[in-house]
Protein backbone atom coordinates (compact mmCIF):
# COMPACT_ATOMS: atom_id res chain seq x y z
CA UNK A 1 0.00 0.00 0.00
CA UNK A 2 1.20 3.54 -0.73
CA UNK A 3 1.95 5.34 2.55
CA UNK A 4 -0.20 8.50 2.90
CA UNK A 5 2.78 10.80 2.53
CA UNK A 6 3.43 9.30 -0.89
CA UNK A 7 -0.11 9.84 -2.15
CA UNK A 8 0.35 10.99 -5.69
CA UNK A 9 -0.76 14.55 -5.42
CA UNK A 10 1.59 15.13 -2.53
CA UNK A 11 4.38 13.73 -4.63
CA UNK A 12 3.30 16.12 -7.36
CA UNK A 13 3.54 19.07 -4.99
CA UNK A 14 6.85 17.82 -3.65
CA UNK A 15 8.34 17.45 -7.12
CA UNK A 16 7.23 20.94 -8.11
CA UNK A 17 8.77 22.30 -4.92
CA UNK A 18 12.06 20.55 -5.70
CA UNK A 19 12.05 22.03 -9.17
CA UNK A 20 11.26 25.54 -8.00
CA UNK A 21 13.93 25.40 -5.31
CA UNK A 22 16.48 25.76 -8.12
CA UNK A 23 15.46 29.39 -8.52
CA UNK A 24 16.84 31.01 -11.66
CA UNK A 25 19.17 28.14 -12.56
CA UNK A 26 17.31 27.08 -15.64
CA UNK A 27 19.81 24.56 -16.92
CA UNK A 28 19.65 22.82 -13.52
CA UNK A 29 15.89 22.74 -13.90
CA UNK A 30 16.26 21.26 -17.38
CA UNK A 31 18.47 18.48 -15.99
CA UNK A 32 16.06 17.85 -13.12
CA UNK A 33 13.11 17.61 -15.50
CA UNK A 34 14.84 15.33 -17.95
CA UNK A 35 15.80 12.96 -15.15
CA UNK A 36 12.23 13.11 -13.87
CA UNK A 37 10.99 12.14 -17.33
CA UNK A 38 13.21 9.07 -17.24
CA UNK A 39 12.17 7.79 -13.81
CA UNK A 40 8.57 9.02 -13.61
CA UNK A 41 7.20 9.91 -17.02
CA UNK A 42 3.65 10.39 -15.78
CA UNK A 43 4.77 12.90 -13.19
CA UNK A 44 6.85 14.76 -15.77
CA UNK A 45 3.88 15.18 -18.11
CA UNK A 46 1.51 16.01 -15.26
CA UNK A 47 3.82 18.81 -14.15
CA UNK A 48 4.33 20.06 -17.69
CA UNK A 49 0.65 20.09 -18.60
CA UNK A 50 -0.53 21.70 -15.39
CA UNK A 51 2.14 24.44 -15.60
CA UNK A 52 2.69 25.04 -19.30
CA UNK A 53 3.78 28.71 -19.17
CA UNK A 54 6.33 27.91 -16.45
CA UNK A 55 7.68 24.55 -17.67
CA UNK A 56 7.58 24.97 -21.43
CA UNK A 57 10.45 27.50 -21.50
CA UNK A 58 12.51 25.03 -19.41
CA UNK A 59 12.16 21.92 -21.55
CA UNK A 60 11.88 23.84 -24.82
CA UNK A 61 12.87 27.28 -26.14
CA UNK A 62 14.81 29.08 -24.70
CA UNK A 63 16.42 26.75 -22.09
CA UNK A 64 16.70 23.87 -24.56
CA UNK A 65 19.17 26.07 -26.46
CA UNK A 66 21.41 26.17 -23.39
CA UNK A 67 20.95 22.42 -22.95
CA UNK A 68 22.06 21.83 -26.54
CA UNK A 69 25.16 23.98 -26.11
CA UNK A 70 26.06 21.96 -22.99
CA UNK A 71 24.65 18.59 -24.04
CA UNK A 72 27.92 16.66 -24.14
CA UNK A 73 28.63 17.87 -20.59
CA UNK A 74 25.23 17.40 -18.96
CA UNK A 75 24.49 14.06 -20.66
CA UNK A 76 23.34 11.33 -18.21
CA UNK A 77 21.50 8.57 -19.97
CA UNK A 78 20.76 8.04 -23.65
CA UNK A 79 17.33 8.99 -24.91
CA UNK A 80 16.24 8.52 -28.52
CA UNK A 81 18.20 7.12 -31.40
CA UNK A 82 21.49 8.24 -32.96
CA UNK A 83 22.15 7.23 -36.54
CA UNK A 84 25.61 8.06 -37.84
CA UNK A 85 27.29 8.16 -41.22
CA UNK A 86 29.25 5.12 -40.04
CA UNK A 87 25.97 3.19 -40.04
CA UNK A 88 25.61 3.72 -43.79
CA UNK A 89 24.66 0.41 -45.43
CA UNK A 90 23.27 -0.81 -42.11
CA UNK A 91 20.73 1.85 -41.16
CA UNK A 92 17.75 -0.50 -41.13
CA UNK A 93 19.38 -2.69 -38.50
CA UNK A 94 20.15 0.33 -36.36
CA UNK A 95 16.53 1.48 -36.51
CA UNK A 96 15.36 -2.01 -35.59
CA UNK A 97 17.11 -1.66 -32.23
CA UNK A 98 14.33 0.72 -31.14
CA UNK A 99 12.26 -1.30 -28.68
CA UNK A 100 8.81 0.15 -29.38
CA UNK A 101 8.62 -0.28 -33.15
CA UNK A 102 4.96 -1.25 -33.38
CA UNK A 103 3.76 1.74 -31.34
CA UNK A 104 5.92 4.39 -33.01
CA UNK A 105 3.89 7.07 -34.84
CA UNK A 106 5.92 10.28 -34.81
CA UNK A 107 9.58 11.20 -35.04
CA UNK A 108 11.51 14.45 -34.96
CA UNK A 109 14.75 14.14 -36.93
CA UNK A 110 17.57 16.66 -36.79
CA UNK A 111 21.11 16.58 -38.13
CA UNK A 112 22.09 19.29 -35.63
CA UNK A 113 23.40 21.57 -38.35
CA UNK A 114 21.33 24.66 -37.48
CA UNK A 115 20.03 24.37 -33.96
CA UNK A 116 17.67 27.28 -33.24
CA UNK A 117 19.77 30.33 -34.14
CA UNK A 118 22.84 28.76 -32.52
CA UNK A 119 24.39 27.19 -35.61
CA UNK A 120 25.99 23.79 -36.11
CA UNK A 121 25.93 21.88 -32.81
CA UNK A 122 26.30 18.36 -34.22
CA UNK A 123 24.78 15.66 -32.02
CA UNK A 124 24.39 18.22 -29.26
CA UNK A 125 21.19 19.02 -31.15
CA UNK A 126 19.45 15.94 -29.71
CA UNK A 127 17.58 17.91 -26.97
CA UNK A 128 15.67 19.67 -29.77
CA UNK A 129 14.18 16.39 -31.01
CA UNK A 130 13.46 15.33 -27.44
CA UNK A 131 11.88 18.67 -26.48
CA UNK A 132 9.68 18.87 -29.57
CA UNK A 133 8.38 15.36 -28.91
CA UNK A 134 7.57 16.22 -25.29
CA UNK A 135 5.36 18.93 -26.74
CA UNK A 136 3.74 16.48 -29.14
CA UNK A 137 2.79 14.49 -26.06
CA UNK A 138 1.77 17.34 -23.75
CA UNK A 139 0.42 19.62 -26.48
CA UNK A 140 -1.54 17.22 -28.65
CA UNK A 141 -1.89 13.96 -26.73
CA UNK A 142 0.45 11.53 -28.47
CA UNK A 143 1.23 8.56 -26.25
CA UNK A 144 4.81 8.81 -24.93
CA UNK A 145 5.66 5.37 -26.35
CA UNK A 146 4.61 6.52 -29.83
CA UNK A 147 7.38 9.12 -30.10
CA UNK A 148 10.93 8.66 -31.39
CA UNK A 149 13.63 11.35 -31.11
CA UNK A 150 16.38 10.96 -33.74
CA UNK A 151 19.67 12.76 -34.18
CA UNK A 152 21.69 12.07 -37.30
CA UNK A 153 25.45 12.28 -36.92
CA UNK A 154 26.98 13.39 -40.19
CA UNK A 155 29.89 15.12 -38.52
CA UNK A 156 30.08 18.72 -37.35
CA UNK A 157 31.86 21.82 -38.60
CA UNK A 158 31.82 23.42 -35.19
CA UNK A 159 35.44 23.64 -33.94
CA UNK A 160 34.23 23.73 -30.31
CA UNK A 161 32.71 20.26 -30.73
CA UNK A 162 35.70 18.91 -32.60
CA UNK A 163 38.05 20.05 -29.85
CA UNK A 164 35.88 19.03 -26.91
CA UNK A 165 37.12 15.72 -25.46
CA UNK A 166 33.64 15.08 -24.06
CA UNK A 167 31.81 15.70 -27.36
CA UNK A 168 29.45 12.77 -27.89
CA UNK A 169 29.43 12.69 -31.69
CA UNK A 170 31.82 11.77 -34.46
CA UNK A 171 34.94 13.87 -34.40
CA UNK A 172 34.95 14.71 -38.10
CA UNK A 173 33.84 17.45 -40.46
CA UNK A 174 30.40 17.15 -42.05
CA UNK A 175 30.19 14.91 -45.08
CA UNK A 176 29.60 16.46 -48.53
CA UNK A 177 26.20 16.82 -50.20
CA UNK A 178 26.36 13.73 -52.43
CA UNK A 179 27.29 11.50 -49.50
CA UNK A 180 24.56 13.06 -47.37
CA UNK A 181 21.94 12.50 -50.10
CA UNK A 182 22.84 8.82 -50.32
CA UNK A 183 22.68 8.52 -46.53
CA UNK A 184 19.33 10.32 -46.33
CA UNK A 185 17.81 8.15 -49.09
CA UNK A 186 18.81 5.00 -47.25
CA UNK A 187 17.58 6.47 -43.96
CA UNK A 188 14.16 7.43 -45.33
CA UNK A 189 13.65 4.04 -46.99
CA UNK A 190 14.66 2.27 -43.80
CA UNK A 191 12.31 4.45 -41.72
CA UNK A 192 9.35 3.50 -43.92
CA UNK A 193 10.23 -0.17 -43.66
CA UNK A 194 10.82 -0.31 -39.91
CA UNK A 195 8.15 2.24 -38.89
CA UNK A 196 5.45 2.06 -41.59
CA UNK A 197 3.00 4.16 -39.55
CA UNK A 198 5.36 7.00 -38.76
CA UNK A 199 5.13 10.68 -39.62
CA UNK A 200 8.52 12.38 -40.01
CA UNK A 201 9.20 15.92 -38.85
CA UNK A 202 12.49 17.38 -40.06
CA UNK A 203 13.96 19.90 -37.67
CA UNK A 204 16.86 22.34 -37.62
CA UNK A 205 18.69 21.26 -40.75
CA UNK A 206 20.83 24.02 -42.27
CA UNK A 207 18.81 26.19 -44.63
CA UNK A 208 19.81 24.70 -47.99
CA UNK A 209 19.39 21.15 -46.70
CA UNK A 210 16.06 21.96 -45.07
CA UNK A 211 14.57 22.99 -48.41
CA UNK A 212 16.35 20.28 -50.33
CA UNK A 213 15.16 17.36 -48.19
CA UNK A 214 11.64 18.68 -47.86
CA UNK A 215 11.44 18.85 -51.67
CA UNK A 216 13.13 15.53 -52.10
CA UNK A 217 10.82 13.55 -49.82
CA UNK A 218 7.50 15.30 -49.34
CA UNK A 219 5.94 13.86 -52.48
CA UNK A 220 7.93 10.67 -52.86
CA UNK A 221 8.76 9.20 -49.46
CA UNK A 222 6.70 6.21 -48.36
CA UNK A 223 5.91 7.99 -45.09
CA UNK A 224 4.51 11.51 -44.64
CA UNK A 225 7.08 14.24 -44.10
CA UNK A 226 7.06 17.87 -43.09
CA UNK A 227 9.63 20.45 -42.08
CA UNK A 228 8.82 22.31 -38.90
CA UNK A 229 11.14 25.27 -39.50
CA UNK A 230 9.79 25.96 -42.97
CA UNK A 231 6.16 24.87 -42.66
CA UNK A 232 5.51 24.90 -38.90
CA UNK A 233 7.04 28.32 -38.36
CA UNK A 234 5.28 29.53 -41.51
CA UNK A 235 1.95 28.28 -40.23
CA UNK A 236 2.25 29.80 -36.79
CA UNK A 237 3.29 33.19 -38.12
CA UNK A 238 0.52 33.18 -40.73
CA UNK A 239 -1.92 32.54 -37.92
CA UNK A 240 -0.60 35.42 -35.81
CA UNK A 241 -0.52 37.67 -38.86
CA UNK A 242 -4.17 36.91 -39.71
CA UNK A 243 -5.18 38.20 -36.27
CA UNK A 244 -2.62 41.03 -36.19
CA UNK A 245 -3.52 42.36 -39.66
CA UNK A 246 -7.18 42.67 -38.61
CA UNK A 247 -6.24 44.62 -35.47
CA UNK A 248 -3.85 46.83 -37.42
CA UNK A 249 -6.35 47.48 -40.23
CA UNK A 250 -9.08 48.31 -37.70
CA UNK A 251 -6.80 51.05 -36.39
CA UNK A 252 -5.57 52.39 -39.72
CA UNK A 253 -8.66 51.93 -41.89
CA UNK A 254 -6.42 50.29 -44.52
CA UNK A 255 -7.67 47.30 -46.50
CA UNK A 256 -6.21 43.89 -45.57
CA UNK A 257 -4.80 43.69 -49.09
CA UNK A 258 -2.75 46.85 -48.40
CA UNK A 259 -0.49 45.21 -45.84
CA UNK A 260 3.18 45.01 -46.73
CA UNK A 261 5.55 42.71 -44.91
CA UNK A 262 9.27 43.31 -44.60
CA UNK A 263 11.43 40.33 -43.58
CA UNK A 264 14.85 40.63 -41.99
CA UNK A 265 16.56 37.26 -42.55
CA UNK A 266 16.18 34.98 -45.56
CA UNK A 267 16.93 31.51 -44.15
CA UNK A 268 14.62 28.48 -44.13
CA UNK A 269 12.31 29.99 -41.52
CA UNK A 270 12.10 33.42 -43.21
CA UNK A 271 11.33 32.09 -46.68
CA UNK A 272 8.98 29.43 -45.24
CA UNK A 273 7.09 32.10 -43.32
CA UNK A 274 6.83 34.36 -46.36
CA UNK A 275 5.38 31.56 -48.47
CA UNK A 276 2.71 30.94 -45.82
CA UNK A 277 2.03 34.66 -45.38
CA UNK A 278 1.34 34.86 -49.12
CA UNK A 279 -1.73 32.73 -48.52
CA UNK A 280 -3.07 35.49 -46.25
CA UNK A 281 -3.19 37.67 -49.36
CA UNK A 282 -4.43 35.00 -51.77
CA UNK A 283 -7.23 34.21 -49.29
CA UNK A 284 -8.33 37.84 -49.77
CA UNK A 285 -8.67 37.10 -53.49
CA UNK A 286 -5.28 38.36 -54.71
CA UNK A 287 -3.32 36.58 -57.42
CA UNK A 288 -0.09 34.77 -56.53
CA UNK A 289 1.98 37.48 -58.24
CA UNK A 290 0.19 40.28 -56.35
CA UNK A 291 0.52 38.39 -53.07
CA UNK A 292 4.25 37.92 -53.62
CA UNK A 293 4.54 41.61 -54.35
CA UNK A 294 3.44 42.47 -50.80
CA UNK A 295 6.60 40.84 -49.44
CA UNK A 296 10.15 42.23 -49.22
CA UNK A 297 13.31 40.52 -47.97
CA UNK A 298 16.52 41.77 -46.44
CA UNK A 299 19.57 39.56 -45.96
CA UNK A 300 23.09 40.41 -44.83
CA UNK A 301 23.65 42.42 -48.02
CA UNK A 302 20.48 44.50 -47.89
CA UNK A 303 17.22 44.47 -49.85
CA UNK A 304 17.12 41.32 -51.98
CA UNK A 305 16.78 42.33 -55.61
CA UNK A 306 16.70 40.10 -58.67
CA UNK A 307 19.64 41.87 -60.31
CA UNK A 308 22.03 40.76 -57.55
CA UNK A 309 24.72 38.41 -58.91
CA UNK A 310 24.93 34.85 -57.46
CA UNK A 311 21.65 34.97 -55.56
CA UNK A 312 21.03 31.72 -53.63
CA UNK A 313 18.29 29.55 -55.08
CA UNK A 314 15.85 29.82 -52.17
CA UNK A 315 16.01 33.65 -52.24
CA UNK A 316 15.13 34.05 -55.90
CA UNK A 317 11.36 33.75 -55.61
CA UNK A 318 11.01 36.86 -53.43
CA UNK A 319 13.78 38.93 -55.05
CA UNK A 320 12.39 42.33 -56.10
CA UNK A 321 12.26 43.11 -59.78
CA UNK A 322 10.76 46.58 -59.27
CA UNK A 323 13.73 48.27 -57.64
CA UNK A 324 16.60 49.69 -59.56
CA UNK A 325 19.08 52.04 -58.02
CA UNK A 326 22.02 51.80 -55.69
CA UNK A 327 21.71 48.73 -53.40
CA UNK A 328 19.64 49.53 -50.29
CA UNK A 329 21.56 48.25 -47.29
CA UNK A 330 20.37 49.56 -43.92
CA UNK A 331 17.12 48.43 -42.30
CA UNK A 332 16.10 52.01 -41.61
CA UNK A 333 16.52 53.24 -45.20
CA UNK A 334 14.75 50.13 -46.49
CA UNK A 335 11.80 50.88 -44.20
CA UNK A 336 11.69 54.39 -45.69
CA UNK A 337 11.55 52.86 -49.17
CA UNK A 338 9.11 49.98 -48.50
CA UNK A 339 6.83 51.61 -45.88
CA UNK A 340 5.86 48.23 -44.40
CA UNK A 341 2.90 47.63 -42.11
CA UNK A 342 4.65 44.59 -40.64
CA UNK A 343 8.27 43.86 -39.79
CA UNK A 344 9.34 40.25 -39.22
CA UNK A 345 12.75 39.25 -37.85
CA UNK A 346 14.20 35.81 -38.59
CA UNK A 347 17.77 37.04 -38.71
CA UNK A 348 19.27 35.79 -35.41
CA UNK A 349 20.66 39.33 -35.08
CA UNK A 350 20.10 40.38 -31.50
CA UNK A 351 18.86 43.95 -31.21
CA UNK A 352 18.50 44.48 -34.99
CA UNK A 353 15.16 46.21 -34.37
CA UNK A 354 16.62 49.34 -32.81
CA UNK A 355 14.71 52.18 -31.22
CA UNK A 356 14.98 54.15 -34.48
CA UNK A 357 13.56 51.23 -36.49
CA UNK A 358 10.68 50.54 -34.10
CA UNK A 359 9.80 54.24 -33.79
CA UNK A 360 9.80 54.54 -37.56
CA UNK A 361 7.30 51.66 -37.79
CA UNK A 362 5.09 53.51 -35.29
CA UNK A 363 5.22 56.71 -37.34
CA UNK A 364 4.15 54.79 -40.47
CA UNK A 365 1.40 52.80 -38.74
CA UNK A 366 -1.05 53.55 -35.92
CA UNK A 367 -0.59 49.90 -34.86
CA UNK A 368 2.65 48.51 -36.31
CA UNK A 369 3.06 44.74 -36.47
CA UNK A 370 6.48 43.74 -35.17
CA UNK A 371 7.47 40.08 -34.85
CA UNK A 372 11.08 39.46 -33.69
CA UNK A 373 10.99 35.71 -34.30
CA UNK A 374 14.61 34.61 -33.86
CA UNK A 375 15.30 31.95 -31.23
CA UNK A 376 16.39 31.62 -28.51
CA UNK A 377 15.52 34.77 -26.62
CA UNK A 378 19.17 35.87 -26.50
CA UNK A 379 18.99 36.39 -30.28
CA UNK A 380 15.66 38.21 -30.40
CA UNK A 381 15.66 41.27 -32.72
CA UNK A 382 14.09 43.31 -29.91
CA UNK A 383 12.53 42.77 -26.52
CA UNK A 384 8.85 43.05 -25.70
CA UNK A 385 9.47 45.81 -23.19
CA UNK A 386 11.36 47.86 -25.80
CA UNK A 387 8.69 47.38 -28.46
CA UNK A 388 5.99 48.55 -26.02
CA UNK A 389 7.91 51.60 -24.82
CA UNK A 390 9.13 52.70 -28.24
CA UNK A 391 5.62 52.53 -29.74
CA UNK A 392 3.86 53.87 -26.64
CA UNK A 393 1.96 50.59 -26.30
CA UNK A 394 0.69 50.54 -29.90
CA UNK A 395 2.74 47.59 -31.17
CA UNK A 396 1.16 44.27 -32.14
CA UNK A 397 3.91 41.93 -31.05
CA UNK A 398 4.89 38.29 -31.32
CA UNK A 399 8.30 36.75 -30.68
CA UNK A 400 9.71 33.29 -31.32
CA UNK A 401 10.80 32.81 -27.71
CA UNK A 402 8.71 33.69 -24.69
CA UNK A 403 8.66 37.13 -23.05
CA UNK A 404 6.80 37.98 -19.85
CA UNK A 405 3.77 40.31 -19.84
CA UNK A 406 4.79 43.93 -19.30
CA UNK A 407 3.04 46.73 -17.45
CA UNK A 408 3.41 50.14 -19.06
CA UNK A 409 1.68 53.31 -17.91
CA UNK A 410 -0.52 51.23 -15.61
CA UNK A 411 -1.72 48.80 -18.28
CA UNK A 412 -0.67 45.17 -18.66
CA UNK A 413 0.35 44.07 -22.16
CA UNK A 414 0.59 40.41 -23.32
CA UNK A 415 3.25 39.37 -25.82
CA UNK A 416 2.32 36.83 -28.49
CA UNK A 417 4.58 33.83 -28.92
CA UNK A 418 4.84 33.02 -32.61
CA UNK A 419 6.53 29.71 -31.98
CA UNK A 420 5.82 26.63 -34.08
CA UNK A 421 4.91 24.72 -30.88
CA UNK A 422 1.37 26.07 -31.31
CA UNK A 423 0.88 24.14 -34.55
CA UNK A 424 3.20 21.18 -35.04
CA UNK A 425 1.58 19.03 -32.31
CA UNK A 426 -1.89 19.48 -33.84
CA UNK A 427 -0.74 19.05 -37.44
CA UNK A 428 1.17 15.89 -36.51
CA UNK A 429 -1.68 14.45 -34.44
CA UNK A 430 -4.24 15.15 -37.17
CA UNK A 431 -1.92 13.68 -39.80
CA UNK A 432 -1.35 10.50 -37.81
CA UNK A 433 -5.00 10.00 -36.86
CA UNK A 434 -6.02 10.47 -40.51
CA UNK A 435 -3.27 7.97 -41.44
CA UNK A 436 -2.26 10.46 -44.10
CA UNK A 437 0.07 9.50 -46.92
CA UNK A 438 1.38 13.07 -47.24
CA UNK A 439 1.26 16.34 -45.35
CA UNK A 440 -0.13 18.72 -47.94
CA UNK A 441 0.23 22.51 -48.06
CA UNK A 442 -3.47 22.85 -47.45
CA UNK A 443 -3.29 20.73 -44.28
CA UNK A 444 -0.59 23.07 -42.95
CA UNK A 445 -2.42 26.22 -44.02
CA UNK A 446 -5.67 25.08 -42.45
CA UNK A 447 -3.87 24.07 -39.27
CA UNK A 448 -2.71 27.66 -39.16
CA UNK A 449 -6.17 29.10 -39.77
CA UNK A 450 -7.63 26.81 -37.10
CA UNK A 451 -5.09 28.30 -34.69
CA UNK A 452 -6.10 31.83 -35.71
CA UNK A 453 -9.77 30.96 -35.14
CA UNK A 454 -9.13 29.40 -31.76
CA UNK A 455 -8.91 32.71 -29.85
CA UNK A 456 -11.62 33.17 -27.24
CA UNK A 457 -13.47 36.47 -26.95
CA UNK A 458 -11.64 37.16 -23.71
CA UNK A 459 -8.28 36.72 -25.47
CA UNK A 460 -9.40 38.94 -28.37
CA UNK A 461 -10.56 41.62 -25.93
CA UNK A 462 -7.08 41.66 -24.42
CA UNK A 463 -5.60 42.25 -27.88
CA UNK A 464 -3.93 38.81 -27.95
CA UNK A 465 -3.12 37.24 -31.32
CA UNK A 466 -2.34 33.73 -30.05
CA UNK A 467 -4.30 31.73 -27.48
CA UNK A 468 -2.94 31.30 -23.98
CA UNK A 469 -0.41 28.53 -23.69
CA UNK A 470 -2.55 26.94 -20.98
CA UNK A 471 -5.07 26.06 -23.72
CA UNK A 472 -2.58 24.38 -26.04
CA UNK A 473 -4.19 20.92 -25.73
CA UNK A 474 -7.64 22.27 -26.53
CA UNK A 475 -6.26 24.29 -29.44
CA UNK A 476 -4.22 21.36 -30.79
CA UNK A 477 -7.40 19.28 -30.76
CA UNK A 478 -9.12 21.86 -32.96
CA UNK A 479 -6.11 22.01 -35.28
CA UNK A 480 -5.93 18.21 -35.52
CA UNK A 481 -9.65 17.92 -36.36
CA UNK A 482 -9.30 20.53 -39.12
CA UNK A 483 -6.19 18.81 -40.48
CA UNK A 484 -8.03 15.46 -40.67
CA UNK A 485 -10.90 17.13 -42.49
CA UNK A 486 -8.54 18.64 -45.09
CA UNK A 487 -6.61 15.37 -45.47
CA UNK A 488 -9.94 13.78 -46.36
CA UNK A 489 -10.82 16.53 -48.82
CA UNK A 490 -7.46 16.12 -50.48
CA UNK A 491 -7.75 12.34 -50.43
CA UNK A 492 -4.46 11.73 -48.67
CA UNK A 493 -6.18 10.01 -45.70
CA UNK A 494 -6.31 6.24 -45.19
CA UNK A 495 -8.43 6.03 -42.07
CA UNK A 496 -11.83 4.89 -43.40
CA UNK A 497 -13.38 4.99 -39.94
CA UNK A 498 -13.23 8.79 -39.89
CA UNK A 499 -14.56 9.41 -43.38
CA UNK A 500 -18.22 9.91 -42.60
CA UNK A 501 -17.75 11.93 -39.43
CA UNK A 502 -18.88 15.55 -39.33
CA UNK A 503 -16.61 18.19 -37.76
CA UNK A 504 -18.15 17.76 -34.32
CA UNK A 505 -17.66 13.99 -34.39
CA UNK A 506 -14.08 14.45 -35.61
CA UNK A 507 -13.35 16.77 -32.70
CA UNK A 508 -14.75 14.23 -30.25
CA UNK A 509 -12.71 11.48 -31.85
CA UNK A 510 -9.49 13.50 -31.50
CA UNK A 511 -10.32 14.27 -27.86
CA UNK A 512 -10.92 10.59 -27.12
CA UNK A 513 -7.64 9.58 -28.66
CA UNK A 514 -5.60 12.11 -26.65
CA UNK A 515 -3.35 10.69 -23.98
CA UNK A 516 -3.27 12.13 -20.44
CA UNK A 517 -0.91 11.32 -17.57
CA UNK A 518 -2.57 9.50 -14.70
CA UNK A 519 -1.05 11.65 -11.92
CA UNK A 520 -3.50 13.97 -10.18
CA UNK A 521 -2.34 17.56 -9.91
CA UNK A 522 -5.06 18.96 -7.68
Ligand SMILES: O=C([O-])CC(=O)C(=O)O
Pocket residue numbers: 061115116117204228229375400419420
Ligand atom coordinates in the same frame (compact mmCIF):
# COMPACT_ATOMS: atom_id res chain seq x y z
O1 LIG B 1 12.47 25.38 -31.54
C1 LIG B 1 11.89 26.49 -31.56
O2 LIG B 1 11.64 27.16 -30.56
C2 LIG B 1 11.38 27.00 -32.86
C3 LIG B 1 12.17 26.45 -33.97
O3 LIG B 1 11.81 25.46 -34.58
C4 LIG B 1 13.50 27.03 -34.25
O4 LIG B 1 13.81 28.12 -33.75
O5 LIG B 1 14.25 26.37 -34.97
Ligand SMILES: [Mg+2]
Pocket residue numbers: 116203204228229
Ligand atom coordinates in the same frame (compact mmCIF):
# COMPACT_ATOMS: atom_id res chain seq x y z
MG1 LIG C 1 13.49 24.44 -35.37
